[in-house]
Amino acid sequence: MFSQINPQLIRNLEKLGLTENEARTYVGLVSLREATAREIHELTNVPRAKIYEILKVLAKKGYLEVRQGSPTYFRAVDPKQVIGKIKDEFINCAIESLDQLNELSYELPKTSSVWCIQSDWGIKNRIREILSGVKEELIVFSSNPEFLKEFEPELKNLEKTCSLILIVNELDRFRSLPFEFRETTKEFTDFLNNIVIEGIRYDEEFFMIADGKVSIGVHRAGNKREAVVIKLPIVCYMQKMIYNRVLEPSFVKKER
Amino acid sequence: MFSQINPQLIRNLEKLGLTENEARTYVGLVSLREATAREIHELTNVPRAKIYEILKVLAKKGYLEVRQGSPTYFRAVDPKQVIGKIKDEFINCAIESLDQLNELSYELPKTSSVWCIQSDWGIKNRIREILSGVKEELIVFSSNPEFLKEFEPELKNLEKTCSLILIVNELDRFRSLPFEFRETTKEFTDFLNNIVIEGIRYDEEFFMIADGKVSIGVHRAGNKREAVVIKLPIVCYMQKMIYNRVLEPSFVKKER
DNA sequence: ACATCTGTTACCCCTAATGTAACAATAAAC
DNA sequence: GTTTATTGTTACATTAGGGGTAACAGATGT
Numbered sequence: 001m002f003s004q005i006n007p008q009l010i011r012n013l014e015k016l017g018l019t020e021n022e023a024r025t026y027v028g029l030v031s032l033r034e035a036t037a038r039e040i041h042e043l044t045n046v047p048r049a050k051i052y053e054i055l056k057v058l059a060k061k062g063y064l065e066v067r068q069g070s071p072t073y074f075r076a077v078d079p080k081q082v083i084g085k086i087k088d089e090f091i092n093c094a095i096e097s098l099d100q101l102n103e104l105s106y107e108l109p110k111t112s113s114v115w116c117i118q119s120d121w122g123i124k125n126r127i128r129e130i131l132s133g134v135k136e137e138l139i140v141f142s143s144n145p146e147f148l149k150e151f152e153p154e155l156k157n158l159e160k161t162c163s164l165i166l167i168v169n170e171l172d173r174f175r176s177l178p179f180e181f182r183e184t185t186k187e188f189t190d191f192l193n194n195i196v197i198e199g200i201r202y203d204e205e206f207f208m209i210a211d212g213k214v215s216i217g218v219h220r221a222g223n224k225r226e227a228v229v230i231k232l233p234i235v236c237y238m239q240k241m242i243y244n245r246v247l248e249p250s251f252v253k254k255e256r
Numbered sequence: 257m258f259s260q261i262n263p264q265l266i267r268n269l270e271k272l273g274l275t276e277n278e279a280r281t282y283v284g285l286v287s288l289r290e291a292t293a294r295e296i297h298e299l300t301n302v303p304r305a306k307i308y309e310i311l312k313v314l315a316k317k318g319y320l321e322v323r324q325g326s327p328t329y330f331r332a333v334d335p336k337q338v339i340g341k342i343k344d345e346f347i348n349c350a351i352e353s354l355d356q357l358n359e360l361s362y363e364l365p366k367t368s369s370v371w372c373i374q375s376d377w378g379i380k381n382r383i384r385e386i387l388s389g390v391k392e393e394l395i396v397f398s399s400n401p402e403f404l405k406e407f408e409p410e411l412k413n414l415e416k417t418c419s420l421i422l423i424v425n426e427l428d429r430f431r432s433l434p435f436e437f438r439e440t441t442k443e444f445t446d447f448l449n450n451i452v453i454e455g456i457r458y459d460e461e462f463f464m465i466a467d468g469k470v471s472i473g474v475h476r477a478g479n480k481r482e483a484v485v486i487k488l489p490i491v492c493y494m495q496k497m498i499y500n501r502v503l504e505p506s507f508v509k510k511e512r
Numbered sequence: 513a514c515a516t517c518t519g520t521t522a523c524c525c526c527t528a529a530t531g532t533a534a535c536a537a538t539a540a541a542c
Numbered sequence: 543g544t545t546t547a548t549t550g551t552t553a554c555a556t557t558a559g560g561g562g563t564a565a566c567a568g569a570t571g572t
Contacts, residue, residue: 006356008356009353009356009357012349012352012353012356013353015273015346015349016346016349016350016353017271027357027360030357030360031360059373059374059375059378060374060375061375062373062374062375062376062377062378062379062381063378065371065372065373065378065382065485066371066372066373066374067370067371067372068372075371077378077381077382078385079353079354079357079358080354080358081381083350083353083354083357085377085381086350087346087347087350090271090272090343090346090350091343093268093271093272094272094339094342094343094346096268097265097268097269097272097335097339098335098336098339100262100264100265100268101265101283101286101335101339102335102336104283104286104287114323115321115322115323115331116321116322116323116324117315117318117321117322118315118316118318118322119315119316119317119318120318121317121318121341122315122317122318122319122321122333123318125318125333125337125341126321229321
């Protein structure tokens with residue numbers, strides 16, 4: 001019978017530190033419960049010549065048990081134990097690393113300047129960091145409900161302690177979120193949607209000014225998302241002025 | 257200034273999935289807080305030609321932020337965030353793997369037979385598994401207090417629910433443990449300490465029979481520790497007979 | 513006596529990671 | 543404005559680890 005091996009499982013085990021052949025061998029042995037080298041080889045297609053060395057390594061790591069003989073039989077240790085061990089070792093390693101990194105007398109750098117963030121995770125991470133530092137006033141613009149929704153809890157909290165201004169381009173698309181929004185004019189929306197610099201179109205997805213000191217803008221350039229953090233007070237001041245203009249009565253439609 | 261980089265930290269970060277150069281670069285940047293490619297290169301000795309590609313990769317992963325310019329500046333993201341992310345991803349991967357392994361209709365194999373365990377961790381793991389299944393009677397022999405101590409909590413529990421017989425070779429060395437021990441004769445100790453098969457000396461460190469059904473013996477062969485699990489009832493019966501003989505009045509010294 | 517199977521060894525191949533050297537583009541210095 | 547140094551890029555050499563194949567001695571079974 002062809003008990004096909006789940007390739008996703010193999011890739012996961014590789015991420016946990018096993019080689020491909022080690023992963024295939026262990027998975028094969030878990031499937032078979034108890035088997036000879038040949039049986040594992042036939043199920044997993046790991047070259048028979050390689051199996052023996054791999055089985056030795058796995059046995060030495062404690063992932064399987066051995067019954068000597070001709071042929072020698074092998075038995076997989078309960079995955080819960082094996083994965084648990086791998087996890088524990090990894091966590092210890094992570095904790096140790098963090099301690100050592102912190103020993104480098106690291107402080108959150110408070111350099112007033114401009115930074116560009118290229119990863120989605122990094123962007124959201126930084127937004128949360130900024131949100132956690134807001135004291136008095138937060139101005140947020142968003143053209144993407146899904147993106148904004150990610151920060152719903154943080155924003156809900158800030159609503160209580162500071163002046164929170166949420167600006168969106170289309171009220172309808174944000175109905176599902178429990179906030180009071182202000183809508184920009186089509187004029188402004190079109191302006192944001194058609195920023196083209198050197199042939200590349202920039203879609204502004206999100207923008208935020210915290211206490212008039214820190215701003216972060218998230219946009220798509222081509223098909224990559226990118227964020228720019230600006231901590232220069234002057235720039236933030238200017239940005240705030242622009243958004244204030246957007247909020248002028250003649251420029252804004254209040255919720256109907 | 258020669259802020260020497262902690263090689264242990266680099267190795268740890270490698271275990272967390274970074275390459276050596278990625279690790280050096282990130283650590284360098286954490287040390288410098290904010291730096292150009294050249295500065296990182298000078299601190300870490302990562303070839304300058306390589307730095308740029310590596311910095312791109314790290315930025316894409318969200319581990320650092322970028323300020324474009326000439327030269328371009330880089331800034332490390334807080335290690336707590338970075339390590340935290342790596343950890344989360346790993347844990348998710350571990351959980352997923354475990355689920356998938358369990359889907360292979362795996363059951364704890366209850367094969368009556370003989371297995372050999374080569375890793376310390378695997379040995380202790382298996383002993384715990386056996387201890388957790390004891391119903392009525394447990395016979396334990398140990399010549400190594402440290403090793404026995406590892407199972408103190410489990411044994412203390414079993415003491416209440418079943419007949420627990422602990423045999424040691426030298427009472428004095430086990431005084432620190434809160435159990436009532438029986439001591440074997442010197443005759444028997446000598447016998448255990450001088451088992452030589454094909455030039456290799458076997459030191460029996462630990463032995464255990466659970467409910468007369470499962471036995472596990474831990475010994476040192478050469479300088480490697482090894483354990484043998486035997487689930488054949490007949491063998492266990494014989495082993496039990498031997499240990500019972502060791503406990504006969506004429507053969508045993510009761511605690512003085 | 514023969515065929516089969518087990519466990520081992522010796523190779524080759526490929527890829528990822530690293531290291532080195534050289535070069536164009538840019539910025540700085542004179 | 544010309545020269546010099548720096549930045550960022552590209553191409554190539556080297557290495558180590560993992561993977562695949564072939565062949566073999568020894569054990570097992572018919």
